[in-house]
Amino acid sequence: MTGTPVSRVTIADVAIAAGVSKTAVSFAFNNPENLGQATLERVLRVARDLGYAPHPAARALSMRRSGTMGVLIPQRLSTVFANPFLSELMQGLGEQCEEHDLTLLLVPPLDGSLESAIRQASVDGFISLGLSPDDKALRLLDRNGIPTVLVDSDPSPEHPVVNVDDRGGAEEAARHLLELGHTQLAIIVLPPTRSQLETTPTAARRMAGYEAAIAGAGAPAPECVTAGISVEAGARAFHQLREGVRRPTAVLAMSDMAAIGVMSAARASGLRVPADLSVVGFDDLPMAAWTYPPLTTVHQPIVEKGRLAARLLIDRMNGRKVESPQPLATSLVVRGSTSKAKEVVSRQT
């Protein structure tokens, strides 16, 4: 607990203690076949006794590789980890990293900027989340020859991009509600991040999907509210919607978290879900199955997305060329939070 600054054991210390050169010590760990049996054992024993561990930064500098994959995160960690989406993605990334002996560095904006955070990050490659392909941070990486794979971005000629079929999923979700007879829809839009002032690529694609379905059905224009990706934000969005002139009978949320917030705020306001209000989310987080009622939502393969992105990045780090894959499929999972619109129900009975 004292924090005594124990001076680190260096390779030179081991070399002296074992009566060999630094080179020999290095060989003992990295090229044991270059050493005689006796010397090898002696060096390793001395190293262990002294508690020697090579200095990672020195190693990284001289080997030109750090054994670390970076994840570029466009927002504060406390907000982004409040959304289980990132947990899911990390599972995919983590699996591949472990398989290839990489550690995983989270790089959020520091001191107000992603670029200054990047400068201090010693990584062999970056996964970039939700950044637009022409973001300044990406330029910086390119200039320094750090391979990068984009996730949830727009198509890019420069970088491989891993996406899911946001548009298709959104369209399916909206069509589902329209087929249930809902005409007055509301949309809860994903918030912009610090680097995108307007809207994220993902939000734009989902919006396009919703609108295509609505226009296709000739339904009136939906009401749109922007809400953060949290249950609380979803609840606030619900109240905002209630104050509007046209009370929607169904809401399309661009995230499950917001959808759950809408459901619980609706229930708290005395509405029944889905009888009085249908709700469909987006993501199909594991928890979507345990909510009450279970959430109808658009499934996207998040773990798989992370796994694929990591795999592509590792390929690039190893010098292989890589093409952007097809967007991964999304699909609507109908559970208990949607039902026929009231008018339709009454007309039928």
Next chain:
Amino acid sequence: MTGTPVSRVTIADVAIAAGVSKTAVSFAFNNPENLGQATLERVLRVARDLGYAPHPAARALSMRRSGTMGVLIPQRLSTVFANPFLSELMQGLGEQCEEHDLTLLLVPPLDGSLESAIRQASVDGFISLGLSPDDKALRLLDRNGIPTVLVDSDPSPEHPVVNVDDRGGAEEAARHLLELGHTQLAIIVLPPTRSQLETTPTAARRMAGYEAAIAGAGAPAPECVTAGISVEAGARAFHQLREGVRRPTAVLAMSDMAAIGVMSAARASGLRVPADLSVVGFDDLPMAAWTYPPLTTVHQPIVEKGRLAARLLIDRMNGRKVESPQPLATSLVVRGSTSKAKEVVSRQT
């Protein structure tokens, strides 16, 4: 997409291009007051034009600090991120890291061992999750003078430890069920990690709390089942319990995830929760409030735990001495998943 190995721009390149020494370039970034106005501006402009960014590993080597906080994770990332517990903790850690301009490195066991993963991790300090204080990995860190703070561990003379009152929380949970008239309890135990073959410190403390309450009430010994921290594992545990001779009327789960698994498996088996089976969890994850029925569980301040641990580590990294704080308080949150035992109910009517 080509992966062209763009050779990195080094400080020497900038120095030559600007017609100054390497020192001057370094000064321009780190000690601008050492340079004349004109030179400073010229160097910075040239650096920007060339897209220069100092090599993080070189910087770390020579400055003896990497600007990174490590998190030692005792299991595979894919299993540990399946539990929202880590997300919560990361929110606390992340908040402090961002405040102090640190990036966050996740270090899971690589190549089968935490120690080999530690070797390649260039960090200024480590948060260690759930490791016993005499773990070999911690010795290695000590030998190399890397400050470490333990979370969810046993008290240690060597390191600051951040804990919550697991025992008190567990006791309160068990007492709650006993007061509701349940006598036949079951306990779902946290699984061991790779480094603890028997049981984790956390699991041991919670178990002690449960047993103290049960013994205090003179109730029969509970049935114990070990289950991983996931909904699926919880469901399996439920079925295991059902096959046992004594059907418990209430279960104490050491994690919310397992508790949710028990609830949904029970419902799927035709049991009503809480009428036929009471369930209480541990952690009070945000989702505990959205489940059906809402989960009665022991609240622990996870974000605060992460925040505190990070703060202590940062203090240690800055050479300050640090004492282990008192365990953080836990408290039972009664929601909808517990009710009076059947016998009691019938006897009353």
Next chain:
DNA sequence: CCGCTTTACTAAAGCGGTTTAGAGGCGATC
């Protein structure tokens, strides 16, 4: 016993920064 390859090991040159010690120029001081 000589030249030739192997084997076992080492000196020294990087990797790309920071930092210490000091050099040179210039105005102020006496």
Next chain:
DNA sequence: GATCGCCTCTAAACCGCTTTAGTAAAGCGG
């Protein structure tokens, strides 16, 4: 006009490791 100190700027050492080039000794066929 010599001396001092300050302001800029630089050369070189250093951080701790890997790796290249090379040396000395041992092995070996002839």
